[in-house]
Amino acid sequence: MNPISWVQALEGPALVAVICGLMFIEETGVPLPFAPGDLILALGGIAVAGGRVNPVLLVAAVAVSITVGALIGRAAAALLGWERLMRIAEPLRARGPLERAAGMLQRGGWRAVFTARLIPGLRVYTTQVAGVSRMPMRTFVGGLLPANAVYIGAFVGLGAAFGRPILALIHEAEHQLLITILLIAVVVAVFLLTRAPARRTLASLQAAGWTGPLKFSLDSVGVVLILACLGLNFAGHAIAVTFGLPLFLDSIGTVLAGVVAGPWVGGSVGFVSNLVSSNTIDPIAAPYGIVSFAVGFAAGLSRYLNWQKRASGWVALWLVCFAISAIVSTPLNFLSGGGKSGVGLGDSVYAALSNAHLPRTVAAFIGEAAVDLPDKLITVMVALLIAQGLPQRRTTTAPADLDLGEAFTFVIRSDRWVRKLLAGAVCLLFIWLVVPFLLLVGYIVEIARRVRSGARELPPWDHPWRNIKDGFKVLAALVIWTIPSGLLSIPAAIVDAAVSEGSRQALGGSVSAAAAIVAAVGSVWGLMVVLLEPAIISQYMDRGFLGALNVAAVIRRVRVNLALSIVVGALVVVLSTIGL
Structure with missing residues (x-):
């Protein structure tokens, strides 16, 4: 059972006794992550608002418990000393709060104790620092008592006024935190269990x-x-x-x-x-x-x-x-x-x-x-x-041997590669002016020519007119290849142009279905043209504009190594999508 839910179900003296016991234990320096003091006092406030506990008895008993617990915690810390306290604090990740509390107590007397005891996360650590630093008892108690009064009044009052919705939020947060911790544990366990098999599998693949x-x-x-x-x-x-x-x-x-x-x-x-x-x-x-x-x-x-x-x-x-x-x-x-x-x-x-x-x-x-x-x-x-x-x-x-690493890294090994890429970026930025787009497409064709001839760096932008002409011819060829896709989409466009529901019904369901099927075929054809794009461009580089329109020649080029054509076509789609 959830400890918080168990405490919440209690009432009367039993609830007071449990709250006082938990607060006493926490004040002595024993961590209670499942039942933090702030939440325990808020539960007491909820019980007060519901008439399940006497408010005077609760406040008085809690005040005594916290005070006695803090005095015992101070004495225990004094016996341990700073070095042993730090050795205990290290695995609990408490060194930072202890050092912060120590810095505050060095700057003042009882006022520093009062302030530090009210800072979230420093209440108990303040007690421990007061013990190891041998702070006078009068000074410590002078800050402890008013801080306790403010602390108890704040959280009991908060619980009495807003406790139920706040508690619901806390329960939900605890639930989500538990699930998160379990997920992290599962991920870590899976990683540890699969690390060695993964290494063996990788070695087998390489072998x-x-x-x-x-x-x-x-x-x-x-x-x-x-x-x-x-x-x-x-x-x-x-x-x-x-x-x-x-x-x-x-x-x-x-x-x-x-x-x-x-x-x-x-x-x-x-x-x-x-x-x-x-x-x-x-x-x-x-x-x-x-x-x-x-x-x-x-x-x-x-x-x-x-x-x-x-x-x-x-x-x-x-x-x-x-x-x-x-x-x-x-x-x-x-x-x-x-x-x-x-x-x-x-x-x-x-x-x-x-x-x-x-x-x-x-x-x-x-x-x-x-x-x-x-x-x-x-x-x-x-x-x-x-x-x-x-x-x-x-x-x-x-x-066909492909090295994608070489394909991506040869760019940065080119002479003045930053300037060349910036020129391409400018063309892409002003693509809506058409001419920069044609220039960019023609430059891509020039890169393909250079790489096929054995060059291993980006070409210079020193033939803009030739690049524009290449870009225009390649785009024109691709547009011609996609004409069937546009034609096949016309019947569906006509059906969609029917404005009223009655006219759609007049066309007949079979007509609409047929138009949709024809449009789907057109869409698939457009996709196939995208996948054939590398072969079309390659055919253009060998045979010119008319060669790029030779359907039989393009298909033959694709069939030389269909696997290569499928992979390169998929890469064209992915990289084009990322680039745009």
Whole structure:
């Protein structure tokens, strides 16, 4: 039982005796963190207001208890001495308050005792400093008695006037503090328990050939595999949304791509799948691309550990995917839905736990975990069963090696890189003037040309007219590529232009549905153009403007190493979003 609640339930002489005993113990120098004196006196005030105790008896008894306790505490501190007192205070983190009280008592007599005894956090320490400093008894008592009168009157009066609402706030704070302490303890325990296994896992990954998250090699994968993985994600999530299942079912293809093709392909497939869903069946799916990327990346790492070949590995991958999804999704749920996951089961759990006064963060995490636990079990089982049935891949092209660390750091190794970046920042700042935007796009094309030719630094801004022309041609090519997306959105725009509800009904539900489907196809096409952007720009650098419009040539360029195209396309989307 909560000690405070137990004290609050008492009345009459029993309550007076308990309050006096607790105050006496605290004054002698024994810490009582579960029953601080301020709160105990406020409880006495609440009892006075409720007629459960005689106010004169309470005040007189408490005054005697505090005074006697302080005198005994002073005598005990005098026997200990400063050095031994400090040795006891160190583990209790009381050295600071003791030194502060000592500084105050050095500047005056009984007035300093009176003032220090009324400062929150220094009352008991003042008594101890008075003892070790051998302060005269008359001086100490001269400040102790008036301070006790003010202290008792203040907190008993406060409890009598405002005690019940204040106590409710204190109880709520204690509850939240307890939950916070438990969470911290769980985090620390998990860290300590997983530190050694994490080190062993990292060593196993490195021994298996993993070179780190920023440096990797991408083997070419089949178009059918990538499309199948995207289709599995889309179809699974569509089924869950359509039938209201208490699952997500949006990561089967992500895990499959990771296990078959590696971390970056798995993560990129998951990220792209969320972008497709956000343009079709789930408008809020895009932010959760972070979760899908992390799940796919983790599944790709399991490939190095051969988890897909043993039962314990299946269980480990399930638990890892579950933990990633629950932990990363919880803050995103607060950003997009006030803590709700968007799935009926998870939202019901969240509501029930919130009504039970559990902290919202914990309630949201448990609600998300209630969905993710079975969802990731189904996801991992289905994905690994499919992976087991796939034929052994044969690599027909040389793998593509990427070093993202080099891609980011070569900038700062360039000559006069600050000036060059500032020039780009100015163009970005005045992007609305169009010409600076064309100049920036053309400069990016120039960087790509230089890097492909072997240069390892940013080029100078010494060909502005050529950059503007390149920027115009590249943007024109991309606009032409996106024309189908705009055309496909026209039917939906016509339907939305129907002003009255009657005209919408006159169009017919099937017409509206068809227009929505066509618009979704247009949105997906626009997304595909963004993912094809690196291949389009590469085709432009080789074959010029008309070459960038050659659909067959762009597709061939993508198919040379589809994994590379997917990863680079996903990086283009992410970095463009961050930059803007």
